[in-house]
Amino acid sequence: MQKNLIIASTSTLYGGGYLEYLIPELEKHFADCQSILFIPYARPGGMTHDDYTARVKTAFAPLGKTVTGLHEFEDPVQAVREAEAIFTGGGNTFLLVTQLYKYKVMGVLAEVVKNGTPYLGSSAGSNITGLTMQTTNDMPIIYPPDFRTLGLIPFNLNPHYLDADMQSKHMGETRETRIKEFHQFNTVPVLGLREGSWLEVKGDQITLKGNLSARLFRQGKDAEELETGSDLSWIK
Template identity: 75%
Template structure:
């Protein structure tokens, strides 16, 4: 049975890394003494070691140890034997490329489907969807495929921003970009605002946090969904 937390972001404005999620993480990873961290997205080009050190400090607050996937000689075995897994944010193109290069994309999907607790933030949440095509990131590297884990029956747009009517910016809004995606794709998209996350238990996908999420479907008007809504209906 899937047990996932799929967060829009790791850090809220003015807060520390994962701070707003700590009470939820304590419950989610209660049976895990050690967390396997996937640092492949490397925000800002930070090293795998430095990224893992940040995550290690955050999880020390709930008495969990952390090891980076890059520290293992055999990443497939590391995934298979993990107590709990966290994939951090950064660049989704880089993350997906390295998951494929290290041949762990399919194995990661399998272990999460079999019940290994999973946490994703930003890019690490993007990969829980059917494809990575609704990421906000620059294509700094060319992945072998846009197909991702498919653990959710839709795509995500983390850090979703509403149009600022006071802004003089004349470029595309997030809504416009998602409409462009839907000109060629039928996959539903959930715009997940900062401070929101999805709690997945089996087939239930519950929106958590204090904010609504925006749901987009091809050839339909977008809608707002309230916290505690089960988004599993998007797969039906």
């Protein structure tokens, strides 16, 4: 079986419900699965893993899918190996990556998704599909053993990508400046994925979906806008 991923910038659009804008896509994406394994590890609190999983259950109930949280299994590696489909939700990427290494799930997760287990990521859960987590927007609230992630696509992502606010008097770095700083030390391309955009990955084919363009940053090159519907399979 071939790789089959939806990699979304965000779970929720302003004014919309959880995963609401993606539901028509998810119906197709998970058409052949009855059950989805949910990875709640990115959530740093405010909401328990049980509550986070309950929210996902509610979102998938109209599609007739059962959802189980990875934290409910005694053997998370086996749970990932046996999953029909997997969804990793958003939160803090430093925490998510730390937990994936702690529970020794990083390797097996990459393996099963490469071998065709349908995958959905949002925000932090999308960040980890890239080569490293080094273009996250999140705060380093915990020290991960490694910044390398799943490598399911041959570049990095910046979810929730934000254009610079030209009216702002704030002197902190813009998102574009931060990504350019990344390229002082790293050759990995970075795709800035705006809220409402997602990547559809089918085997080696990567396509930009949603209504918006995405912004591609490559070392030593000017940033460029890629229109929705673009084939992104050439980026590496």
